[in-house]
Amino acid sequence: MKFGTSGLRGLSEDLKGRASALYARAFGRYLLESGRAKAGDPILIGRDFRQSSPEISADCIKALDKLGFAMIDCGTVPTPALALYGLHLSAASLMITGSHIPADRNGIKFYRPDGEIDKADEAAITAAATDLDRIGFDWPLDDRQAEDRSAECLALFTKRNASLLPSNALAGLKVGVYQHSTVARDLMVDLLKHFGAEVTAFARSEHFIPVDTEAVSEETIALLKQAARDHGLDAIVSADGDGDRPLVTDETGTPLRGDLLGLIAANFLGADAVVTPVTSNSGIEASGSFSVIRTRVGSPFVISGMQEAITSGKTGVVGFEANGGTLVASAFEVNGTTLLALPTRDCFLPVLATLAQAAANKRPLSVIASGYALPFAAADRLENFPVETSARLMAHLRASLDNLADFLKPIGQVASTSDIDGLRVTLTDNRIIHFRPSGNAPEMRCYVEAETQGAATDLLASGLARICAFAGAH
The missing domain is CATH 3.40.120.10 (Alpha-D-Glucose-1,6-Bisphosphate, subunit A, domain 3)
Known part of the structure; x- marks a missing residue:
């Protein structure tokens, strides 16, 4: 289990049971110790339609009920609806979802009473989970019932958009x-x-x-x-x-x-x-x-x-x-x-x-x-791309300008680079190609921009081909 660009992600089979309970308990413990919530406060939980989501949701409810929180079940609702209801009630919340990733994976998005957690919160929750995993924790095996407020949650969000x-x-x-x-x-x-x-x-x-x-x-x-x-x-x-x-x-x-x-x-x-x-x-x-x-x-x-x-x-x-x-x-x-x-x-x-x-x-x-006359852009990803291979590729490209120039030689010449997130390269003909490993899945992403849709499509295909060639050679 690890946090990515938005929430905790992992294989569904790994997340069900103790792992989801562990991170839910760590989140609850963080809320209590940071003073963001107290025993008896409500915590909301929602989920998507993945087959594993109801079981993971039940695991989280049991773990947080054990800490004395009043659990509220919002059912299968959009994440922004759950977040809005949480802000309305000043209540923390968890959304059980893997968003767009394959069905054999799932995740948990965490919200404080005042909104989405940040990177410092992620680090604190991870530390709490590590500590709990080390010392052990107990959580009920029998079901814990949460109050159903799915209709109220959805009604508030509907009113906003209507x-x-x-x-x-x-x-x-x-x-x-x-x-x-x-x-x-x-x-x-x-x-x-x-x-x-x-x-x-x-x-x-x-x-x-x-x-x-x-x-x-x-x-x-x-x-x-x-x-x-x-x-x-x-x-x-x-x-x-x-x-x-x-x-x-x-x-x-x-x-x-x-x-x-x-x-x-x-x-x-x-x-x-x-x-x-x-x-x-x-x-x-x-x-x-x-x-x-x-x-x-x-x-x-x-x-x-x-x-x-x-x-x-x-x-x-x-x-x-x-x-x-x-x-x-x-x-x-x-x-x-x-x-x-x-x-x-x-x-x-x-x-x-x-x-x-x-x-x-x-x-x-x-x-x-x-x-809007925006440059033509395209993006795609290589799924089931080993995280270790992504790391080797990015390390190789960042190691020297010669490495980067050699990697891109079949595509174009490097004019400038940006390393804010992944490696974004502007070529001498003003085309842009950007390589970035996914933050929450074994995927390698490529983003491109060019003057025409055809040029963008060709550049994207070339970029993905270069990634595959590197993977095949390493």
Whole structure:
């Protein structure tokens, strides 16, 4: 078990039982010892639709009940809904989810009563878990019942999103909802209908399907394009497993970049500061009347950057990642109401903001996307790529400029590099290629930018091929 870019991750079989109880107990112990909570306080728990999630959830409930917390079960809800309810009640929470990673893996996202944990919290929880593992701990084997407040949790989040747009703001749009196994699937349909869209829901699945909104598979893209043709859709929307990362396609079924969705959401809110990782599109700085802060990949780093922006005097702060997950650090006046801060990834805000722009402008999403004139970007990952091989590759590339130049010789010449997170290389022809091991899975990621979609696609293929060649030689 280890923390990655967002939460604790591991194989489902390893996480079930003692391991999940250990980390839940460590989290509870940290809350008590840091004074962030006391015995008797509520702790919320939610989960995604993975087969292992109910068992892991039950393990965590038993472990935290043993410490004297009042456990509240919020059921299968989107992560941002759980986080919002936690802020509303000033209660800590746990979301049992592996997000977009394969079904044989799972994870736990932790929230303090005042929001998502940061890297210092992760270190403290890890230390507490190590200590508990060393000295041993007891936890009940019999079930512990948690109070069911799933309806109340979902209702609060629904109310937040139902006030974002004017009545019938999406009237005239035909929108498909790719339901698969995301916990956002039913609420997505309800909200789109609430705003007047004609909705076609499709491909609902009773088994878990991992959907990575930052690197949508060719199989999924083919399914989306077919649905767009079959139903004459203006757009298709979806989310990852726990509903904190959006997926939006144009009228052809082609997915829009997640960082474009975040950019649209920031402009929709009228942000004066945007915080986003280095992997987001390099054209963002010129695409709005806001200042931009670049961070490492992962919501804890984005949240830290947002806090820095607020401390510096910014009053309208929004963050987003390349996967489209959008975080709101300030309160904004929207549609005559106050949208409270929700500094955790959310898929609903960027989805609704993007569809609202299409409806208001009466223009296809493909035209709206091209109007931002961002460099063409692409990303993909090599799954089941050994962590040790990723580490050797990054060490080799960082060891010397000669190593890097030799590695990239079949692709282009190096002009400059950035080592904020992974290795981001600008080539002499202004193309960008970025190599980065995943922070929470055995995957190697590659991000690219170029002047045309074809050039970006070719560069991505070349980058992945170079990674494979290195792995084969080492």
